[in-house]
Amino acid sequence: MIDLYYWPTPNGWKVSIMLEECGLPYNVKYVNIGTGEQFKPDFLKISPNNRMPAIVDDEPLGGGAPISIFESGAILEYLADKTGKFMPRDARGKYEVLQWLYWQMGGLGPMAGQNHHFSMYAPEKLPYAIDRYVKETNRLYGVIERRLQDRPFLAGDYSIADMAAFPWIVPYERQGQKLEDFPKLKRWFETMRARPAVSRGLDVGKEKRAQTMSEEAKKVLFGQTAANVLTR
Numbered sequence: 395m396i397d398l399y400y401w402p403t404p405n406g407w408k409v410s411i412m413l414e415e416c417g418l419p420y421n422v423k424y425v426n427i428g429t430g431e432q433f434k435p436d437f438l439k440i441s442p443n444n445r446m447p448a449i450v451d452d453e454p455l456g457g458g459a460p461i462s463i464f465e466s467g468a469i470l471e472y473l474a475d476k477t478g479k480f481m482p483r484d485a486r487g488k489y490e491v492l493q494w495l496y497w498q499m500g501g502l503g504p505m506a507g508q509n510h511h512f513s514m515y516a517p518e519k520l521p522y523a524i525d526r527y528v529k530e531t532n533r534l535y536g537v538i539e540r541r542l543q544d545r546p547f548l549a550g551d552y553s554i555a556d557m558a559a560f561p562w563i564v565p566y567e568r569q570g571q572k573l574e575d576f577p578k579l580k581r582w583f584e585t586m587r588a589r590p591a592v593s594r595g596l597d598v599g600k601e602k603r604a605q606t607m608s609e610e611a612k613k614v615l616f617g618q619t620a621a622n623v624l625t626r
């Protein structure tokens with residue numbers, strides 16, 4: 395059985411979607427990031443970056459002691475390796491997927507995350523910061539749009555690259571984007587959203603998802619320093 399350390403946000407959805415797509419049984423262990431559960435010493439042992447998602451698999455690929463993995467991209471790769479699903483086995487196909495997976499990890503996710511931060515959560519509305527990240531998100535949507543001109547999914551067949559990118563498009567409105575401006579992306583987004591496993595993945599813990607972030611949660615999440623992890 396796999397333990398999924400999770401909170402219902404785009405990075406968490408990547409893994410709940412993959413687990414649902416693979417039909418793997420899993421236990422959800424909620425990590426309430428708004429109350430600081432990500433700093434508990436037991437969680438830091440699994441996820442030293444104090445971020446969810448993370449998994450612990452007690453029937454690991456390769457056998458032996460349970461394995462723990464943090465970073466959603468590494469988790470998706472592990473689950474693809476373990477099940478043989480959603481990533482081609484040939485080297486060319488595999489690196490096609492990995493390029494788009496890392497593009498999401500290093501680009502779309504962090505930039506859209508900063509977009510959310512400055513547009514919705516920052517105590518001051520800083521026009522330069524908002525404009526920078528809304529524009530960069532827009533450029534990245536354009537990269538997807540261009541990529542999907544001649545293929546249905548980011549890396550050929552449906553893969554972990556799509557499962558990584560899709561959750562970050564779900565909040566497109568709060569990112570200041572319109573799907574109508576990106577018809578191929580819109581078609582891809584709607585195809586994915588219509589998959590029952592994607593829908594089940596998005597539903598995991600949806601009752602815990604706050605519509606607005608409390609002031610207490612902002613204090614926990616923003617302004618972290620090394621002291622947050624070194625003093626535990």
Ligand SMILES: N[C@@H](CCC(=O)N[C@@H](CS)C(=O)NCC(=O)O)C(=O)O
Pocket residue numbers: 403404405406427432444445446447464465466467614615
């Ligand atoms: N690169 C990491 C990012 C994970 C991440 O940023 N998770 C956020 C929620 S979306 C989190 O756990 N935040 C807790 C915190 O900021 O203390 C991944 O993809 O796994």
